Amino acid sequence: MPELPEAETIIRGLQPLTGQRLGTVEVLYPDVVEEGPALRQGAEGSQIVQVHRRGKNVILDLVQGDGARPSLVVNLGMSGRLLLRPLGDPSPPPTHPGLRASVARLDGTPVGELVYHDPRRFGRIRLLSARAFQAWSETLGPEPLSAHFRSVDLEAGLKRSRSPIRSWLLDQRRIAGVGNIYANEALFLAGIHPETPAAEIPSERVPGLHRALKRVLRDAVAAQGTTLRDYRTAQGWEGSYGTALRVYGRENQPCPQCRTPVVRRVFGNRSAFLCPRCQPEPEVP
């Protein structure tokens, strides 16, 4: 579910948490929370000093009473939601709450609760020490919307791999935050067939792919993400990028550029969508 644009939208909606304090933490799905008791102990009573994102992960930086600064790392899996519910919120409570934390101002005034909701329970919540967080973050590739993500580095990375480019883009160690929807959309914009071996993408096409990735991700952030089914913002709203999708989920519908029917192909255990005319099959030597 949530890829970079969805995680980015969620952290923007969670900014009111900055400077507030976590109260009681309840774990309702133990399998979604790593080290449940330790996490509960570590999070309860700590202050949230920053809410940010790394790839598809939502990060809450905390300060504990003893001055330690661990981070809560939330990976939303396929169906995870992080919902900020103010006191007296009239919307119906989440049906599959996995973790619930009360939220208060520093002076103790309760303001609401933060709920992690996840029917499929593919998501994970971990509490990492500052050192462990650093080490984990270094296992992830560059942030594709940052200036550190350069076309020349993308080109160098692609050259070293014979994976199909769609699979390559999904590997979080290469680029952090790209999932199946936006990989397919960017490959369409770049005119590259998803099964093209990474190393066989000609150098002159790499800047186009680099631009396409940035454009798709930026536009999806502006639209508050893509809601196919489960994804919601922290306020419980749907994202609107679904109507902008060019090929993803549009099997047999006309390509927006040339009207050729969009094709679905399954590889790497996942559906790829493409226009067979705009994204020609790679040449097999």
Added chain:
DNA sequence: CGTGCCCCCTGTCAGC
């Protein structure tokens, strides 16, 4: 090490 495959889990929907 890089790569591909399987699986974790529940909900929904198409087809019979």
Added chain:
DNA sequence: TGCTGACAGGGGGCAC
């Protein structure tokens, strides 16, 4: 109407 199977946006583990 009700059942069955396919499928879903992620990622970890394992075998090769």
